[in-house]
Amino acid sequence: MPRTPTPVVAGWFTGDGNDFRLLGTRCRACSSVFFPREDTHCRNPGCLGGHLEEVPLSRRGRVWSYTDARYRPPSPYVTDPELPWEPYALIAVELEAERMVVLGQAVPGVTVADLAVGMEVEVVPGVLHEDAETIWTTWQWRPTGVTA
C-alpha cells in the first residue's frame, strides 16, 4: 500500500518542485503578513481588520543566522532511537519583501560549514520523517548555489 505524503502542519506550505511555497496570510486592511498564518485576527495593534487572505511567501531569502542540532531533540520531534543521531542544520531566513525572518531546517547534507550569514537560500519541499502509513513532509532551506 502506498504511503500518503502529509504535511507536518496543514496549510503552511503547498506545491512541488519549483512551485513549492510557504503559505502565510495577509490582512486586507493593513497588508501585514503572518507566518505561521493568522486566519481570524490581524495582530497589528493599530488595525481592526478581520479579513485575512492566504498568500505565498517569497521563495528566496538571505540567511539571518544558522545553527545545528548536535543532540537528538525531545518529543514531539520524531526520531528513531534505534538509529545513530545525525545532526542537521537550522537556518533563520530573512525574506526581503515580507520583512520577516522564518526558521526552518536545512536540506539534508547541508551543514553549518556550508553556511554564512547573508547567503541566499530558497525554500524547497522536504521529508521530516516517515512511518508505516505516512511520509511527513515539511519545508527546508537550501543554499541557491546547491543543486539537489
Added chain:
Amino acid sequence: MAADGGDGMTREVAVLGAGMHPWGKWGRGFVEYGLAAARAALVDAGLDWREVGSIVGADTVRGGYPGYVAGATFAKALGWQGARVTSVYAACASGAQAIDTARVQILSGLTDVVLVVGADAAPKGFFRPAGGDRPDDPDWLRFRALGATNPTYFGLYARRRMALHGDSTEDFAQVKVKNAALGALNPYARYRKRVSAEEVAASAVVADPLRLLDICATSDGGAALVLSSMEFARGRGVAEPVRIRAVSTVTPRYPNTVLDLPDIATDSAVAVEPASETFRVSVARSAYEEAGIGPGDLSLAEVYDLSTALELQWYEDLGLCGEGEGVKLLREGATTLGGRIPVNSSGGLASFGEAVPAQAIAQVCELTWQLRGAAGDRQVEGARVGITANQGLFGHGSAVVAVR
C-alpha cells in the same frame, strides 16, 4: 540613594527578607525547595509566617496541579493561616511577575507584608513542551516541525553576533570563565568550580557555535523574598531597607523583529515600521524610567545568561555599553568583580542552571545581599543600585531595580 521627584518614596517597597535553597540536582520535590527558601526569607526578615498578609507563588508548570497553584501549595506547606493567595505564570519571567504582584498589593494598601516564593524540580536534558498534540501551540510546533530546542535559539543569536559584531567563540568562553569564578564564591550556586577557556573549548558542541559549557543547565532550586511597605519596615526598626524601586513587566511591540523563543518566525515589518529599540532594550528602558535612573547609576546587574553570548547581548541591551561593544566591555574586565559594573556577581545561570520560577526571584536575592553589603567574598564594593534583567517565553519582559 534618595528617591527622586513626586511620590517616589511611596512607590517603593522594602525587601525585608531574602532566602534560597541551594541550586542543584537534588531529586526531591519543588515544594521542599520552596519551603526551605520561604523559611529562610522569613527568618531573615525576623517575621513569623502568621504575620504575612499575602503569599504569591511563581508557578512550577512541570509540577502538575500543585505547581499550577504554587501560591496555595506553599501556603499549605507553611501551614494555612488565612493569607491572601495568588499564583502567577510568565515562563522565565514568572518570578518578576510574582514580585510585581506583591508590590502592587502593598502599594495599593491591600496588605503590609507579602511572601514571594518560586521553586523548580527540573528534568534532565532539554526542556520539552507539555504532552499531547497541540498544533495551535507555538511551543509544541517548534519541537514537532523543526526539533528547535532552546539551545537552537541561543545558537542562532550567538552566530548572529559573530557575523554582526565579530564576536568569537573564545569571547563567549570568557563569559563562562568569569561567571564560574564568581559562582565558585556563592554557596547557593550549583557549580562551584572555576572553569578555564580550554575546558569550554573542549566541551561538546550542542548548537553550533555554542558548546555545553556555553549553555545553562536546568536545575532544582528555590528562592523567596519577604516584601513590605516602607512604613511596616520602619515599624520593625529597619530604617534603611533595600527597596524595590521599579519592576518592568512589559510586552514587545508589534512588529517584533527579533526571532524569539518559541516562535518559528518574526512579525512582518511590511505594514508597520518597527520601534527603534528591540524588545529587550525596552524591558530595561522601562525599568530605568520607572526608577528614575540610567545605566550610569548602576553598581551591579544580574542578567539572564541562558548562554554566554546572551550575557554579552544583555550588556548592550541594558546600555552598559554601545551596540556591538559587549566583548570589549568584558575584555576590559568591567563586568567582573572589581570592575566598573559587575554583571552576575552571583555566578549567573552559568553557575546556577535555570530553576525557572525561582530564577528571577534569585536574581533579586543577590541584589538584596549585595546592597546590604552581605555578599561575602563576592561583595561589590559600595553597591547602591542594582538591576536584574530577564525575558520569559511568549513576550514577558522582566527587570527589577533595587536600591539602598
